[in-house]
Amino acid sequence: MxxxxxxxxxxxxxxxxxxxxxxxxxxxxxxxxxxxxxxxxxxxxxxxxxxxxxxxxxxxxxxxxxxxxxxxNGLDLARRQQWQQKEKETLIVAREAAEQLGLPIKIVSAEYAFDGQRLTLLYVSENQDLNLKRLRQRLQRAVDVHIDLRQIGPRDHAKLLGGYGSCGELRCCSRCLPEFSRISIKMAKVQGISLSPSEITGMCNRLRCCLTYEYEQYREACKIMPRRRRRVKTPHGEGKVIDLLPLEGIVVVSIDDRRLEVPVEQVELIKKK
Known part of the structure; x- marks a missing residue:
């Protein structure tokens, strides 16, 4: 309800x-x-x-x-649909103008304010210092409203495009993320994720947003886990830590060439001499 x-x-x-x-x-x-x-x-x-x-x-x-x-009211919603149709038409005009001027940009979205007094054009470009004065002037003659040209980054571009991620699900950015979080390589390391670019980068060629989802849980769980390659005592004998399963509370230990999964509470560090 x-x-x-x-x-x-x-x-x-x-x-x-x-x-x-x-x-x-x-x-x-x-x-x-x-x-x-x-x-x-x-x-x-x-x-x-x-x-x-x-x-x-x-x-x-x-x-x-x-x-x-x-x-x-109903008239307002009908008016919004009219603006949405005009946005599609304006986007075509803006892209053609940018191409005719030889500008190295891609205009990806046109958004009119509801009162029709302002047009915002979103674009992507590798060049951060473009002079778009000629484009603005040309478009001003075509639409006769105040024009804002705003450059967006790869993550915002991917959000606008939508589509599917490598996991087979709709991209998180266009489905459920109102804002982007700060993401670092450390998040992948803590979760034991391969640092191969294909494993940690999204369609935007930036670190995947999903690296943040379980990071805090892994970080907390890792506080009680021994480090890899440390010597430890277990009920099965002494061995070396070769892997960690933090969320399961499991330490993977190599003992006499055997790979054993041992609960973390049964593992004791051997102090270095």
Missing amino acids: RGAVSESQVVGVRFQPTGKVYHFYASDQALRTGDFVLVETVRGQQLGEAVCMRPLRAGEDIKKLKPVQRRA
């Missing part, structure tokens, strides 16, 4: 299916999660979906939050 909202509520609004959630103030509006609302943003008036609600916290300054203007 969709959750109802009473007075003095902070409403989380999302403008893209897996986009970041922005917060607005709703006063005396019987909104529900799943409703579409109109709000004012730095990019003009936008239509978004109310995805979460919470009461106004004690001492929270509502002046720092912009208000929800109103719930969207």
